[in-house]
Amino acid sequence: MNLLRSAIKSLQKTFRSFRFAIRGIGFVIQYENNTRIHLLASLAAIIAGMLLKLNYIEWTIIITQIVLVWSAEAFNSAIEKIVDFISPDFHPKAGAIKDIAAGAVLFIAIGAAITGLIIFGHKIWILVA
Numbered sequence: 775m776n777l778l779r780s781a782i783k784s785l786q787k788t789f790r791s792f793r794f795a796i797r798g799i800g801f802v803i804q805y806e807n808n809t810r811i812h813l814l815a816s817l818a819a820i821i822a823g824m825l826l827k828l829n830y831i832e833w834t835i836i837i838t839q840i841v842l843v844w845s846a847e848a849f850n851s852a853i854e855k856i857v858d859f860i861s862p863d864f865h866p867k868a869g870a871i872k873d874i875a876a877g878a879v880l881f882i883a884i885g886a887a888i889t890g891l892i893i894f895g896h897k898i899w900i901l902v903a
């Protein structure tokens with residue numbers, strides 16, 4: 775009985791954590807300017823993938839890239855919020871921290887764009903060649 779009760783409690787805790795995490799994704803979508811670009815790029819990649827009939831390995835790579843960019847953006851947002859909270863006034867170090875976090879997103883986004891170019895470019899090349 776105790777075991778069942780603690781299992782239910784831990785399940786409730788997990789659901790609660792999920793709710794908070796989903797709320798966090800909501801914050802990222804709501805407050806971050808870049809998410810519109812990510813949303814458009816993600817949709818474009820998914821539609822292109824369906825039109826070009828990607829195989830399962832190509833889908834896995836594309837989905838991984840999409841998830842990586844979204845995760846990086848979420849971490850970047852969290853870092854921005856922490857900096858704004860700790861250092862609401864202008865400080866060179868606060869600026870550097872934000873720049874580095876934004877650089878990480880750019881790094882991953884460039885990687886995702888190159889990966890997309892290789893996969894979709896190859897598919898289009900086969901179609902037109």
Ligand SMILES: Nc1ncnc2c1ncn2[C@@H]1O[C@H](COP(=O)(O)OP(=O)(O)OP(=O)(O)O)[C@@H](O)[C@H]1O
Pocket residue numbers: 805806807808854861862863864865866867868869870872873876
């Ligand atoms: N407290 C601060 N002190 C010094 N420089 C800052 C500070 N806050 C922001 N900056 C500088 O301004 C840049 C933009 O900061 P901001 O918080 O507006 O990020 P953003 O990328 O525009 O955010 P968002 O994703 O919300 O549009 C930072 O990368 C940093 O160079």
